[in-house]
Amino acid sequence: MPRLTKDDVQPVGFKLNGRPVVVRVTPRTLLTDALRHEIGATGTHVGCEHGVCGACTVQVDGEPARACLMLAHQADGCDIRTVEGLAQGDALTPLQEAFRAHFALQCGFCTAGILMTLDALFSRQPDADEDAIREALSGHLCRCTGYAPIVQAALTARNRIKGGPIDA
Amino acid sequence: MKPAPFDYVAATEMSEALDALHQGGTEARVIAGGQSLVPMLNMRLARPAMLVDITRIPELSRIEAKGDQVTIGAAVRQSALERWPDLADRLPLVRAALPWVGHAQLRNRGTVCGSVAHADPSAELPLCLIALGGNVTLRSRRKTRTVAARDFFQGMMSTDLAPGEMIVSVAFPARKDGTGFAFREVARRHGDFAIVACAATARPDGTATLAVGGVADTPATLDLPADMADLDDRLNEFAWHLQARDDLHATARYRRDLVRRLGHTTLKEALSCRD
Ligand SMILES: Cc1cc2nc3c(=O)[nH]c(=O)nc-3n(C[C@H](O)[C@H](O)[C@H](O)COP(=O)(O)OP(=O)(O)OC[C@H]3O[C@@H](n4cnc5c(N)ncnc54)[C@H](O)[C@@H]3O)c2cc1C
Ligand code: FES
Ligand code: FES
Numbered sequence: 001m002p003r004l005t006k007d008d009v010q011p012v013g014f015k016l017n018g019r020p021v022v023v024r025v026t027p028r029t030l031l032t033d034a035l036r037h038e039i040g041a042t043g044t045h046v047g048c049e050h051g052v053c054g055a056c057t058v059q060v061d062g063e064p065a066r067a068c069l070m071l072a073h074q075a076d077g078c079d080i081r082t083v084e085g086l087a088q089g090d091a092l093t094p095l096q097e098a099f100r101a102h103f104a105l106q107c108g109f110c111t112a113g114i115l116m117t118l119d120a121l122f123s124r125q126p127d128a129d130e131d132a133i134r135e136a137l138s139g140h141l142c143r144c145t146g147y148a149p150i151v152q153a154a155l156t157a158r159n160r161i162k163g164g165p166i167d168a
Numbered sequence: 169m170k171p172a173p174f175d176y177v178a179a180t181e182m183s184e185a186l187d188a189l190h191q192g193g194t195e196a197r198v199i200a201g202g203q204s205l206v207p208m209l210n211m212r213l214a215r216p217a218m219l220v221d222i223t224r225i226p227e228l229s230r231i232e233a234k235g236d237q238v239t240i241g242a243a244v245r246q247s248a249l250e251r252w253p254d255l256a257d258r259l260p261l262v263r264a265a266l267p268w269v270g271h272a273q274l275r276n277r278g279t280v281c282g283s284v285a286h287a288d289p290s291a292e293l294p295l296c297l298i299a300l301g302g303n304v305t306l307r308s309r310r311k312t313r314t315v316a317a318r319d320f321f322q323g324m325m326s327t328d329l330a331p332g333e334m335i336v337s338v339a340f341p342a343r344k345d346g347t348g349f350a351f352r353e354v355a356r357r358h359g360d361f362a363i364v365a366c367a368a369t370a371r372p373d374g375t376a377t378l379a380v381g382g383v384a385d386t387p388a389t390l391d392l393p394a395d396m397a398d399l400d401d402r403l404n405e406f407a408w409h410l411q412a413r414d415d416l417h418a419t420a421r422y423r424r425d426l427v428r429r430l431g432h433t434t435l436k437e438a439l440s441c442r443d
Contacts, residue, residue, distance in 0.1 A: 003188075006173035006217075027176035027219070030210075049169045050207035051274060063247065063276040069206040070277070071199075073176055074221065117273060138359050139271030 014075045017085030034072035043083040054140035057113035064117040083112035094160040104153035106144035171209035175218040192218040201278035204286045246275035258342045264351035265292040271359045290361040290382040298387040299367035299379035302340040308333040321386040346372030348442035364426035368438035383410040
């Protein structure tokens with residue numbers, strides 16, 4: 001049974017955007033800090049550190065979850081995806097393209113988390129309607145955009161992903 | 169904001185978890201989804217010396233519908249229950265309440281039993297457990313015991329859980345023919361904790377039970393006879409009896425008013441959707 005004492009720095013292995021990684025951290029290290037400080041994957045942002053703002057949202061085994069409310073050791077063996085896993089080189093995903101086209105970000109602090117939530121939503125539910133999109137977004141705070149452009153971008157991306165008309 | 173240091177045990181068998189909790193005594197805590205505990209650790213409102221992770225114990229991740237109850241193991245995430253195909257048929261009240269529990273991103277990690285263990289006075293799942301007359305099964309190294317939900321919740325975030333014990337499952341009575349259920353909530357925004365939440369169950373003979381969360385320290389219930397001629401008087405008395413307090417989110421008066429009105433609508437809805 002894995003049993004760690006508080007100052008033990010122990011390896012924890014998980015998949016990060018498809019690649020196996022191992023970080024060495026104490027039990028109290030949060031997944032956010034393991035990603036940002038140990039791996040240097042700073043795309044995942046940290047706002048409130050108590051689950052409210054959504055900035056730190058990543059995908060754990062395909063489902064969006066707060067990285068600030070996970071101990072790094074709880075990610076053992078999980079499949080973690082972060083915003084760094086979306087674009088392939090310079091090629092943005094349709095969702096990212098739509099965010100750009102609709103000015104769905106200003107400071108960008110909330111964006112990584114929102115992208116991970118919407119990306120998971122469209123993989124599970126490619127025809128998600130506006131209500132489902134707004135429901136998913138309700139788990140995120142954005143202090144800049146007023147949300148309307150984000151909803152527009154999401155609708156456009158959904159149409160692209162479904163192969164229908166692009167403009168929502 | 170970082171948690172204070174703690175030892176961490178990722179149990180893969182029940183006996184490991186129970187041994188660790190036994191050793192840790194009052195200094196040890198279970199961590200399940202972490203959606204209430206980790207915020208408290210981060211803000212250092214909690215400083216346990218040891219955390220025992222129970223989410224990798226295979227036998228705890230089962231949802232079992234047996235006889236007239238549905239038993240939900242301590243590792244079952246709220247989202248897993250939401251996606252359980254029999255939910256609408258077996259537990260229509262829980263189905264109506266689940267979307268109100270925080271946001272999807274939190275339900276993907278948070279467990280059903282963790283919400284019950286946390287015993288927030290506004291939480292929806294403890295409210296449903298009380299409304300339906302469910303129970304909680306607790307286990308320590310020495311014994312296993314089952315406690316009625318009404319006895320389990322003792323006060324604001326305080327329960328009958330003893331040091332060395334963990335919840336292994338909660339059981340909700342399954343829907344019976346001719347019964348009706350309704351859930352309503354008022355919160356600042358969808359996904360916020362309830363200012364007032366109402367859960368109603370109506371039986372074939374026209375009697376009903378209203379459970380209210382968010383007002384008193386624990387969810388409270390009001391049993392109603394089939395003759396509802398004096399319903400509004402009863403609701404008014406109940407609303408005063410709950411001893412609402414003013415806080416940041418709402419005044420006591422607003423809460424009483426919600427108990428009267430939302431309570432009324434929720435009861436009527438439960439009675440009218442009996443099938
Ligand atoms: C932003 C935000 C909004 C939220 N909104 C809501 C809401 O609207 N409604 C609502 O009901 N909840 C809400 N929550 C709380 C959420 O539902 C939690 O998932 C739930 O309260 C706790 O479940 P958990 O599995 O995450 O437990 P944890 O956080 O792991 O544990 C919570 C507590 O229960 C104990 N515990 C957990 N499992 C067991 C067990 N098996 N045996 C003994 N003790 C145990 C822990 O020791 C700890 O004290 C919200 C949380 C956040 C961060
Ligand atoms: S930083 Fe995790 S939700 Fe705000
Ligand atoms: S773009 Fe600034 S917070 Fe959303």
